[in-house]
Amino acid sequence: MQVKDMTIEELKLLIQETVAETIQSLMVDPDEGKQIKPEVKQQLLDSLQRTQSGERGIPAEELAKNLGLTWE
Numbered sequence: 001m002q003v004k005d006m007t008i009e010e011l012k013l014l015i016q017e018t019v020a021e022t023i024q025s026l027m028v029d030p031d032e033g034k035q036i037k038p039e040v041k042q043q044l045l046d047s048l049q050r051t052q053s054g055e056r057g058i059p060a061e062e063l064a065k066n067l068g069l070t071w072e
Contacts, residue, residue, distance in 0.1 A: 064071035
């Protein structure tokens, strides 16, 4: 069946199904089932602990400046 042969309701249904399939495909985690390197895991845990203890990171303005970007 071609689009020109569809009713408005059939076309709407086709679009809804296509959008739903597209959203579903975007919600898949590409890293699912992969292992994280122990050193990366430790870095993340250390960062989380520092944040939870109140330590602040580099301000966004400073980071942008270091990268040659303008922060507004």
